[in-house]
Ligand SMILES: Cc1cc2nc3c(=O)[nH]c(=O)nc-3n(C[C@H](O)[C@H](O)[C@H](O)COP(=O)(O)O)c2cc1C
């Protein structure tokens with residue numbers, strides 16, 4: 001970074017932008033200009049810092065002060081106190097929830113202490129719209145090294161030795177995939193980056209593309225060099241306008257610098273990258289469906305083999321990798337395979353990025369070494385469960401994954417352990433649930449998603465999931481029977497065994513894992529007509545406890561359907577046939593006289 | 598669906614978009630994105646023009662339009678409301694927010710209000726999970742929405758647009 005004495009980094013990720021970070025930037029800039037500091041202080045947007053719970057975040061460099069929950073009105077104080085007088089604004093610092101002390105440097109926060117940022121190395125450090133800043137942090141060095149010093153085979157060997165496995169869900173060894181694609185003879189080959197990120201509640205890939213697009217571009221070019229391709233394509237969701245914008249800027253800069261295009265770095269290697277937009281279909285994350293979608297067709301999967309590595313886009317050999325997989329490549333080549341393979345567990349090397357969300361104190365984007373336990377992620381980094389409630393379950397792997405109980409809290413996270421525990425790594429969504437979440441409803445929620453997203457090509461997935469959903473619907477409505485559990489399991493296994501693509505093959509996982517780990521809860525629904533978490537409305541009953549009711553009429557006045565009757569200063573009653581179970585009376589009553597049963 | 602007659606310059610616009618992508622069948626999805634961006638939606642008549650230009654069947658265009666949830670054949674309301682139904686928002690109460698919107702606007706998901714002001718839709722994760730539950734009205738994101746705030750959000754746009762109309766008049 002050039003002559004500025006100070007830099008203000010403002011989070012320009014989607015989450016913080018939604019919380020007015022644009023206004024904050026404008027306001028900071030205004031005050032800086034007003035006080036004549038524009039030659040000394042630079043204000044830039046950077047990628048996601050990860051600590052979304054406390055956003056918007058503003059970081060002051062070089063002293064590393066980390067301001068949280070900043071509002072546009074705070075700009076004046078930051079500029080006048082901190083920038084002019086060198087006195088950090090205490091009230092905007094992060095307060096440690098345990099020690100109650102303010103922490104000014106992010107390195108001192110529990111949220112960051114156990115993290116190791118490799119794929120996210122530049123997110124929150126550089127301006128993603130500046131190729132110079134990327135280059136100043138060793139950017140494009142790996143590409144230069146490959147083109148100048150390494151043969152494609154040597155490069156592939158380095159990736160293989162590192163032990164890197166695909167981060168898109170399957171965990172296929174990346175080096176091996178490159179080698180397979182390299183060994184197929186063809187006049188044309190393609191490199192595809194899968195940025196479809198369909199898992200609802202996950203935002204890892206988007207944050208990388210928004211915060212560090214050049215790392216993906218560099219890695220795609222390296223992949224092209226290795227497999228013998230001159231064209232790359234990024235398939236990205238149309239729902240990610242900011243990421244698309246930043247990627248376009250980055251592509252243009254790379255072309256200007258001669259890092260894309262013809263004769264890159266004078267080595268005779270040509271490589272170009274194009275963008276293809278998705279259009280809102282989860283199944284298009286599956287690689288064969290993705291390829292059909294890029295060809296302008298309906299995104300329906302086809303049978304594998306042939307794998308895309310042999311016959312993919314336009315029938316040519318195509319290497320498909322996930323965004324995060326690519327983001328790891330340049331670092332591995334710069335620091336060496338042996339450095340990378342020391343991180344993680346025996347069969348899962350390196351780190352994994354997770355989007356931590358749900359009933360957790362620190363919602364955000366985190367990156368931890370493989371082998372970190374769920375407990376460390378949820379309690380040390382995540383700061384525990386919201387509102388002091390009890391932990392119930394954590395869901396990994398999105399609609400294809402499963403729900404784990406507290407028995408698995410000390411399981412080290414890696415590909416194989418998660419599968420053994422009945423879930424999967426998936427692309428990195430991690431949703432934490434507390435005692436108020438009903439596991440039957442959660443399973444139903446995921447199935448609703450699958451139903452909507454099933455492409456309909458094969459019947460086990462199209463019809464089978466519909467039947468699964470109906471059974472769950474019955475259970476949550478109080479019409480379930482104990483035999484339903486067996487039917488659910490049987491049907492789930494048939495769907496898993498007979499569906500054509502990964503979507504159908506994994507769609508019953510949320511059902512199976514919740515039955516396995518929370519059978520009691522299912523039984524309470526079907527045998528006792530109760531929802532232990534109190535979420536299934538049809539099974540709830542609001543009642544007034546006569547002894548506690550003072551007859552204040554507050555509930556009577558607030559009930560939207562007039563289901564409550566009673567005389568002033570006399571106990572009131574709820575007419576169950578009218579009650580719509582909205583819970584207003586329960587919330588309004590000042591005397592705890594309303595019971596949920 | 599009632600037949601609508603496309604204005605001559607609308608047809609011209611569609612043709613230009615197709616030409617921009619070389620009238621290539623493989624560019625169908627890109628063409629649809631761009632046309633929907635200009636016109637707001639993709640009624641059958643628009644699909645017919647596109648099919649003719651790209652020298653493919655209307656059935657194929659229709660197949661693609663209906664496959665992808667991003668494309669719509671129904672015009673959106675003046676203020677399209679989208680409720681995030683991603684998992685993070687779901688576990689933080691998005692369903693209650695959605696039912697409150699349905700109750701207040703008296704529409705179901707995928708419908709518009711009679712006056713054409715609001716349309717209601719669900720989407721999956723806008724990537725602002727830290728602010729869950731999230732509601733979007735047009736491009737604006739509302740975070741940590743409680744069911745009790747729904748009335749005010751709707752009111753803001755009902756009245757806001759009234760005063761804007763007054764300004765432009
Ligand atoms: C239903 C389904 C959805 C998928 N969604 C994604 C996705 O959103 N992003 C992704 O990178 N991979 C996704 N995959 C995995 C891809 O098919 C493919 O394995 C991956 O992109 C390969 O890259 P990797 O080896 O770097 O992980 C999905 C697979 C299935 C079956």
Ligand code: SF4
Nearest residue numbers: 456457458461501504
């Ligand atoms: S399993 Fe489902 S999504 Fe996959 S091909 Fe069959 S119907 Fe389509």
Ligand code: FES
Nearest residue numbers: 681683686723725
């Ligand atoms: S799940 Fe709603 S913003 Fe991510």
